[in-house]
Amino acid sequence: MESVSDTSWDVVICGTGLQQSLLALALSRSGKKILHVDPNHFYGGAEAAFSLQDAESWANEVSAKDAGLFRSASVARHESAAGLSSRSYSLAMAPTLIHARSALLSQLVSSRAYRQVEFLAVGSFFIFRLPQDSAQQPALIRIPSTREDVFAATTISSKAKRGLMKFLKFVLDYQNPPQLELWQSHAEAPLTEFLQQEFKMDAELQTYIVTLTLSLNGKITTRDGLAVIRRHLSSMGVYGPGFAAIYPKWGGLSEVAQVSCRAAAVGGAVYMLGAGVQAVETAGDEVKLELSSGDTVKTRILVRADDNPSEQTGISRLVAVVGSPLTSMFEVVVEGASRPAVAVVAFPAGSLSTPAGKASEYPVYLSVHSSDTGECPVGQNVLYLTTLSTPDSRQLLEEALEAFVGTAGEGQPAQILIQIRYEQLAGSGSFQPEGPVITFPSPSFSLSFDDSVLEPVQQAWKRIMGDAAAESDYMSFADREGAMDDDDVYE
Amino acid sequence: MALSGDTVPSLKILLIGPSGAGKSALLTRYCDDEFEPETASATIGIDFKTKNLSVRGKPYRLTLFDTAGQERFRTLSTSFYRGAHGVIVVYDISSRASFLTLDKWFEEAEANTADGVALYLVGSKLDKAEHGRQVSTEEGRALAEAHGAGFCEASAKTRENVRRPFVELVDRIVQTPSLLAAARSGRAPGTVAMDEGGDGYFSGCSC
Numbered sequence: 001m002e003s004v005s006d007t008s009w010d011v012v013i014c015g016t017g018l019q020q021s022l023l024a025l026a027l028s029r030s031g032k033k034i035l036h037v038d039p040n041h042f043y044g045g046a047e048a049a050f051s052l053q054d055a056e057s058w059a060n061e062v063s064a065k066d067a068g069l070f071r072s073a074s075v076a077r078h079e080s081a082a083g084l085s086s087r088s089y090s091l092a093m094a095p096t097l098i099h100a101r102s103a104l105l106s107q108l109v110s111s112r113a114y115r116q117v118e119f120l121a122v123g124s125f126f127i128f129r130l131p132q133d134s135a136q137q138p139a140l141i142r143i144p145s146t147r148e149d150v151f152a153a154t155t156i157s158s159k160a161k162r163g164l165m166k167f168l169k170f171v172l173d174y175q176n177p178p179q180l181e182l183w184q185s186h187a188e189a190p191l192t193e194f195l196q197q198e199f200k201m202d203a204e205l206q207t208y209i210v211t212l213t214l215s216l217n218g219k220i221t222t223r224d225g226l227a228v229i230r231r232h233l234s235s236m237g238v239y240g241p242g243f244a245a246i247y248p249k250w251g252g253l254s255e256v257a258q259v260s261c262r263a264a265a266v267g268g269a270v271y272m273l274g275a276g277v278q279a280v281e282t283a284g285d286e287v288k289l290e291l292s293s294g295d296t297v298k299t300r301i302l303v304r305a306d307d308n309p310s311e312q313t314g315i316s317r318l319v320a321v322v323g324s325p326l327t328s329m330f331e332v333v334v335e336g337a338s339r340p341a342v343a344v345v346a347f348p349a350g351s352l353s354t355p356a357g358k359a360s361e362y363p364v365y366l367s368v369h370s371s372d373t374g375e376c377p378v379g380q381n382v383l384y385l386t387t388l389s390t391p392d393s394r395q396l397l398e399e400a401l402e403a404f405v406g407t408a409g410e411g412q413p414a415q416i417l418i419q420i421r422y423e424q425l426a427g428s429g430s431f432q433p434e435g436p437v438i439t440f441p442s443p444s445f446s447l448s449f450d451d452s453v454l455e456p457v458q459q460a461w462k463r464i465m466g467d468a469a470a471e472s473d474y475m476s477f478a479d480r481e482g483a484m485d486d487d488d489v490y491e
Numbered sequence: 492m493a494l495s496g497d498t499v500p501s502l503k504i505l506l507i508g509p510s511g512a513g514k515s516a517l518l519t520r521y522c523d524d525e526f527e528p529e530t531a532s533a534t535i536g537i538d539f540k541t542k543n544l545s546v547r548g549k550p551y552r553l554t555l556f557d558t559a560g561q562e563r564f565r566t567l568s569t570s571f572y573r574g575a576h577g578v579i580v581v582y583d584i585s586s587r588a589s590f591l592t593l594d595k596w597f598e599e600a601e602a603n604t605a606d607g608v609a610l611y612l613v614g615s616k617l618d619k620a621e622h623g624r625q626v627s628t629e630e631g632r633a634l635a636e637a638h639g640a641g642f643c644e645a646s647a648k649t650r651e652n653v654r655r656p657f658v659e660l661v662d663r664i665v666q667t668p669s670l671l672a673a674a675r676s677g678r679a680p681g682t683v684a685m686d687e688g689g690d691g692y693f694s695g696c697s698c
Contacts, residue, residue, distance in 0.1 A: 240683060250570065262568060275564075372681055488658075
């Protein structure tokens with residue numbers, strides 16, 4: 001077998017995060033010589049999924065390094081969690097849901113990679129509502145998102161229902177006249193303003209709509225907001241009744257990354273983990289790389305991802321495992337639908353406050369994953385909480401977690417068994433497709449898969465393929481397995 | 492008679508072990524009854540092979556996964572191991588070095604699969620027994636027993652014992668109720684059918 005140093009590689013891909021792995025998948029039938037390395041000892045980069053032990057070693061590594069995109073990582077186990085089996089967890093670093101209309105799904109289907117991934121339905125979206133007066137309890141209100149749903153909803157006045165119906169109808173055709181004229185003058189203004197002015201929606205209905213966008217700052221523009229709502233509504237029912245989005249079992253995008261890498265390996269790509277690119281030297285048409293494994297390799301093109309943090313933006317995350325089945329979060333709301341495995345809860349801006357009395361500036365989103373996701377044992381749930389980083393964000397995530405377990409627990413608050421906390425920063429660079437070194441942007445923070453993540457991958461593929469690239473061939477493969485079935489009998 | 496894939500329980504079986512142990516040769520001989528002595532290069536292009544096997548009067552559909560070269564630097568992913576009913580660990584009886592890596596392979600298989608997964612150890616290249624053997628049958632059997640695995644030696648070249656690992660492994664699986672419970676035909680309950688999706692489900696949108 002040729003050593004990695006002796007081979008003249010067409011492309012070396014560094015990192016096995018989603019974008020790099022999708023690039024490997026895209027190149028898997030190209031015949032190019034591909035070396036795919038990752039400085040981590042696990043697949044998935046910022047989209048990895050961890051067992052408990054993996055999470056603990058990762059947190060230690062992050063704390064020791066104080067560089068890269070992750071900061072302040074810690075894992076805490078409750079004393080009652082001492083005996084938990086590490087391997088029965090697959091905790092997602094990026095628990096991203098995927099809308100049925102996402103181009104990612106069409107690419108996974110056309111490339112046949114979807115056959116190795118199991119997808120689960122994402123169910124209801126809820127709002128955490130503070131009590132209006134002291135006699136009330138805080139409550140989780142389910143957001144109606146289809147016409148039938150709106151009719152059936154008991155939590156909305158009939159006047160509000162009419163407004164909501166009018167809006168749903170508008171969104172489905174919002175890119176055509178005369179709807180176009182209604183929103184274009186508001187395009188760059190916050191969606192909430194538009195909803196208030198053109199649809200006379202009250203603050204609560206505005207919150208419903210903004211929650212469906214999963215906007216991290218809650219201030220999504222009318223242009224972006226309408227596009228996301230339209231995608232949500234048109235995704236409804238595509239893969240079955242009652243749901244708009246799906247989630248890959250066993251840890252979300254991590255699974256997509258691993259399956260993509262496997263597909264590339266089947267096509268001949270060579271994989272090395274625990275081997276990062278330490279030094280890059282460009283000479284003429286060739287890039288010389290020094291790997292942390294000690295190997296020196298030569299390649300025509302190097303693809304890597306931006307991991308130089310910017311000080312500007314970041315998210316705070318809290319992952320909590322709770323010892324309660326929380327069945328009320330996963331009710332089947334449409335006849336004939338199967339039970340969803342994921343529910344989303346939004347704590348709108350202002351609905352939480354720090355112990356010092358400071359109100360939350362941004363929404364907090366909490367994704368509830370049942371044991372059907374394979375991410376935790378039966379009878380438990382994984383809660384993924386995300387909000388934009390602020391000096392108070394970590395505190396606010398704690399508050400949201402506490403409020404949720406107090407409200408959603410069946411009779412008594414759910415026991416919190418494990419908590420993982422970390423900060424994730426945005427990169428400082430932008431996509432750089434020119435020259436021998438292609439740099440992907442840092443991972444997206446979007447809680448529902450953002451199709452713009454796919455564009456740099458396709459551009460990189462085009463660069464590497466050169467004249468041989470035909471857009472129509474992109475990610476379009478036939479099944480590989482030998483369809484010939486032989487029968488064998490053993491009595 | 493070809494069996495329909497829709498009604499027959501499917502069993503996921505992995506072949507793992509060090510590079511050059513002869514995993515692909517064993518797989519290709521068993522599934523296609525082919526042997527190419529000169530293909531000593533790393534495996535390219537085989538994702539998995541399927542084979543219908545009847546054991547004790549009941550048909551099963553085996554999906555047999557090769558390592559796709561990811562054994563070379565030990566980079567098999569957790570998703571590769573997921574849902575496996577049985578794992579066949581292969582070494583080369585004519586290579587001591589190959590045998591010495593096996594503890595790590597067993598460890599990896601046990602760590603990434605469900606408790607009680609059926610294991611089987613195969614000493615391959617039995618045709619070299621007379622002139623090139625570096626691992627004795629007893630050593631192989633002892634290691635297999637230490638891991639609760641089945642054992643045999645086989646040759647893809649001469650066909651000797653080629654069916655045996657597969658048949659005995661499946662026999663083990665079907666006698667383990669917890670493993671068999673996980674065997675199913677078609678999609679897992681509660682998962683979404685991607686190939687049935689697209690525009691057809693509802694015409695347009697439900698709202």
